Amino acid sequence: MKRGTAPNWLTIYAVAYMVFLYAPVVLLPLFAFNDATIIAFPLSGFTTEWFKVLWSTDALHSAVGNSAVVAFVTALVSTFLGACAARASSRYSFPAQKGITGFIMLPLVLPEIIVAVSLIVMLMQLGLSLSLLTVVAGHVLICTPFSIAILSSAFAGLDQSLEEASFDLGESRWGTFRRVTLPLVMPGVISSLLICFTISLDEFIIAFFLTGTDATLPVYIWSQLRFPTKLPSVMALGTILLALSVGLLLLAEWFRRRAVRRQGLDASSSEGLL
Amino acid sequence: MSTTKPIIELRDVRKSFGAFEALKGINAVINEGEFFSLLGPSGCGKTTLLRMIAGFEPPTAGDISIDGKSMDGIAANARPTNMVFQSYAIFPHLSVADNVGYGLKTKKLPKADIKREVDGALAMVDLVGYGDRGAHELSGGQRQRVALARALVMRPKVILLDEPLSALDKKLRDQMQFELRELQKSLGITFILVTHDQEEALIMSDRIAVMFEGEIAQLATPEELYRRPATQRVASFIGVMNFLEAKLESSSDQGVTLDIAALGNVTLPYQAVPQGMNPAQIAKVGIRPEMLTLLFDPTDKAENEVQAEVVSSDYYGDMTYYSVSLPNQKDPVIISMRNTAGRSIAAPGSPVRVGWGVESVVLFE
Numbered sequence: 241m242k243r244g245t246a247p248n249w250l251t252i253y254a255v256a257y258m259v260f261l262y263a264p265v266v267l268l269p270l271f272a273f274n275d276a277t278i279i280a281f282p283l284s285g286f287t288t289e290w291f292k293v294l295w296s297t298d299a300l301h302s303a304v305g306n307s308a309v310v311a312f313v314t315a316l317v318s319t320f321l322g323a324c325a326a327r328a329s330s331r332y333s334f335p336a337q338k339g340i341t342g343f344i345m346l347p348l349v350l351p352e353i354i355v356a357v358s359l360i361v362m363l364m365q366l367g368l369s370l371s372l373l374t375v376v377a378g379h380v381l382i383c384t385p386f387s388i389a390i391l392s393s394a395f396a397g398l399d400q401s402l403e404e405a406s407f408d409l410g411e412s413r414w415g416t417f418r419r420v421t422l423p424l425v426m427p428g429v430i431s432s433l434l435i436c437f438t439i440s441l442d443e444f445i446i447a448f449f450l451t452g453t454d455a456t457l458p459v460y461i462w463s464q465l466r467f468p469t470k471l472p473s474v475m476a477l478g479t480i481l482l483a484l485s486v487g488l489l490l491l492a493e494w495f496r497r498r499a500v501r502r503q504g505l506d507a508s509s510s511e512g513l514l
Numbered sequence: 515m516s517t518t519k520p521i522i523e524l525r526d527v528r529k530s531f532g533a534f535e536a537l538k539g540i541n542a543v544i545n546e547g548e549f550f551s552l553l554g555p556s557g558c559g560k561t562t563l564l565r566m567i568a569g570f571e572p573p574t575a576g577d578i579s580i581d582g583k584s585m586d587g588i589a590a591n592a593r594p595t596n597m598v599f600q601s602y603a604i605f606p607h608l609s610v611a612d613n614v615g616y617g618l619k620t621k622k623l624p625k626a627d628i629k630r631e632v633d634g635a636l637a638m639v640d641l642v643g644y645g646d647r648g649a650h651e652l653s654g655g656q657r658q659r660v661a662l663a664r665a666l667v668m669r670p671k672v673i674l675l676d677e678p679l680s681a682l683d684k685k686l687r688d689q690m691q692f693e694l695r696e697l698q699k700s701l702g703i704t705f706i707l708v709t710h711d712q713e714e715a716l717i718m719s720d721r722i723a724v725m726f727e728g729e730i731a732q733l734a735t736p737e738e739l740y741r742r743p744a745t746q747r748v749a750s751f752i753g754v755m756n757f758l759e760a761k762l763e764s765s766s767d768q769g770v771t772l773d774i775a776a777l778g779n780v781t782l783p784y785q786a787v788p789q790g791m792n793p794a795q796i797a798k799v800g801i802r803p804e805m806l807t808l809l810f811d812p813t814d815k816a817e818n819e820v821q822a823e824v825v826s827s828d829y830y831g832d833m834t835y836y837s838v839s840l841p842n843q844k845d846p847v848i849i850s851m852r853n854t855a856g857r858s859i860a861a862p863g864s865p866v867r868v869g870w871g872v873e874s875v876v877l878f879e
């Protein structure tokens with residue numbers, strides 16, 4: 241009733257909150273297309289100059305390449321580990337199951353700086369040199385919990401009797417996994433790959449600590465912030481990265497929903513009959 | 515069912531889950547071509563036994579052999595059995611034809627052969643033309659048929675069915691009971707059916723194993739089970755049984771004479787005493803509701819009669835179930851009477867004569 245007339249404090253709070261949260265993000269593309277080297281209002285004119293600068297920066301290209309490799313490998317490894325863990329926790333019960341799962345999920349809430357510092361201390365102790373490989377290791381550590389969370393719901397929704405039926409029809413364990421389990425959890429797997437890829441692509445702290453001489457994209461961006469003239473092109477780069485991340489996350493969410501729908505249908509058909 | 519070659523032999527099969535004994539030594543021989551049912555209340559271990567025959571779980575002790583071969587260490591995918599799951603377990607990402615052909619593909623059969631076999635199996639379960647449908651485009655009854663076709667197409671020695679009809683509504687269930695039985699007869703494949711529905715087991719089976727708490731209480735034909743239940747528990751699980759106090763009066767050449775509190779003294783031939791039962795141990799006799807008659811007309815006659823009183827009646831259209839109190843009997847007995855034209859329901863409190871025959875009496879320890 242009151243909604244149209246009197247201002248609702250909760251609505252005001254919500255709007256203020258959203259502005260606070262997203263205004264800086266909106267500024268990014270705004271200045272990326274702004275025709276001035278100084279980041280300040282008022283905007284002077286429209287240009288795609290900063291994007292062209294990106295095109296001709298070799299250091300950037302190698303950073304993009306490094307990031308792509310790291311994110312790709314991280315996504316594969318994390319999703320593989322996540323699938324194993326999710327399957328184990330949904331199918332088998334073993335001693336201290338809750339405790340072990342809790343420990344695996346811990347990096348989700350651990351401050352990244354702590355993870356990064358402890359990893360670098362450990363690597364130093366082991367006498368290992370820093371490289372993209374160590375970045376991958378760090379990223380796998382923080383991505384695996386996300387992968388487990390996504391894949392757990394995919395595996396939990398999988399009716400165990402489907403796998404038994406396949407086995408009963410003469411198929412091997414591996415064949416059952418390939419012909420029944422994998423197709424049914426595939427949307428979850430893709431969603432996990434996309435999310436891990438995105439997390440790794442955007443991650444800065446661990447990459448900053450653990451990378452050797454090969455900078456990843458966020459590390460490269462950070463290094464460019466020291467040069468005021470580079471700022472607009474950093475904005476342009478940020479804009480591209482933002483669009484890419486949002487796109488990947490939306491795609492991941494679409495796959496996750498598809499997985500739920502597929503299994504929801506399956507679940508309702510087995511439940512509805514009871 | 516001309517042959518009586520054993521196809522499945524269960525020898526002292528046991529299964530424990532931790533400290534809990536789900537199966538406490540099952541012994542049974544199931545014959546080739548037989549429709550065999552495992553009947554029992556929820557939690558008695560029917561599914562557990564079926565899953566062990568299928569090979570999903572190993573027995574804790576004992577031996578299961580199929581077609582003369584011990585199945586010890588042989589996994590489900592190498593056993594000559596196929597299962598129809600309670601949830602049907604239709605693969606949701608495959609079409610009906612791919613579901614049915616799933617097992618043939620693992621056998622690496624040529625495509626053309628698979629198609630022919632699948633079409634044959636779909637025809638058997640009356641689903642011609644449904645091959646291209648998705649799993650989610652099927653009704654409950656159709657899913658059930660697909661699950662059955664998927665098992666049939668493998669030509670197994672034994673088909674295992676875990677409550678395959680429990681998800682269907684009454685009418686469809688009656689129809690599927692009939693079709694399943696017909697199919698089994700015409701194919702001659704051994705079926706093992708798990709059910710907790712005694713009516714379903716009686717209608718469909720050649721033989722039934724009644725299970726309670728991980729043990730087989732009685733293994734017999736439906737008729738034997740109904741007419742000669744081995745224990746009071748079996749008797750009340752299969753249909754309705756009236757129990758009357760009784761004890762041995764004397765034994766003679768003619769047979770055993772029992773003193774039944776509500777009915778008086780009666781002499782039964784020795785054949786009426788089940789094997790292994792000591793007549794001195796007899797504590798109860800049982801009589802089915804339809805084996806007792808209310809003698810409404812003064813001219814009605816029966817082998818034996820006793821004077822009684824109507825307590826209440828339940829009208830079921832074709833039948834009326836009367837509660838009748840007999841002399842020297844605490845609980846009233848149930849008597850079912852077919853309703854005939856021109857006979858009204860006896861009112862509560864009215865005196866009646868109850869007729870009964872000696873052959874209908876079952877003895878219990």
Ligand SMILES: Nc1ncnc2c1ncn2[C@@H]1O[C@H](COP(=O)(O)OP(=O)(O)OP(=O)(O)O)[C@@H](O)[C@H]1O
Nearest residue numbers: 531534536554555556557558559560561562563710
């Ligand atoms: N994996 C398991 N772990 C522990 N206990 C189990 C397991 N499977 C079955 N049981 C127990 O074994 C007993 C028999 O189970 P089962 O599923 O065989 O019963 P059922 O006769 O099929 O009953 P229903 O008619 O309800 O399906 C039950 O008490 C059940 O709780």
Ligand SMILES: [Mg+2]
Nearest residue numbers: 560561562676
């Ligand atoms: Mg069961």
